[in-house]
Amino acid sequence: MYAIIEDSGTQIKVSEGDVIDVDLRALGDDQADLTFDRVLVIGGGEGAATLGSPLIEGATVKADILDEGRGPKIEIIKFKRRKGYTRRNGHRQGRLRVRVTAISG
Template sequence: MYAIIEDSGTQIKVSEGDVIKIDKRELAEDTASITFDKVLLVGGEGEAKIGEPVLAGASVEADVLEEGRDEKINVVKFKRRKGYKRNMGHRQSYIKVKVTKISA
């Protein structure tokens, strides 16, 4: 069974047991799990259920594994023959979660 969820404007295909990275958000200190309510599609067992735009009553539960930051991405702005060059870096914060249950 798999589902397509929307989180922070991104659509993610997940199955039970998958480990995914999602955008960091404010969580309580003792939060052990996250529930995703914006489920766009559930499939895998017979007919796929497609939401318009989301499925009513469907949810995906996931356990929080860790919080961290991705690898550094170097951003270079450059204009030739103008003496213009700028270097910037960016590290995206994330929360790593493991999908435990998909309910339609």
């Protein structure tokens, strides 16, 4: 069984047991799991896939939080030739690593 969820403007295809990275969000101190309620498609079970318009009502995907960290560093360089102008900057996006445990809907 698989589902396509929408999280922070991105669509992610997940199955049970998959480990994915999602954008960092504010969590409670004792929160150990996440629930994604923006489910677009559920398929792979008996019968045809269920499509939302745009979302499937009552469908959820549950996931356990494994790790909180930061992604790879992205270098930003501005440069103008022959002018002595150079600017360097970097960015690391915060992320949560989660394991999908259940798909319902």
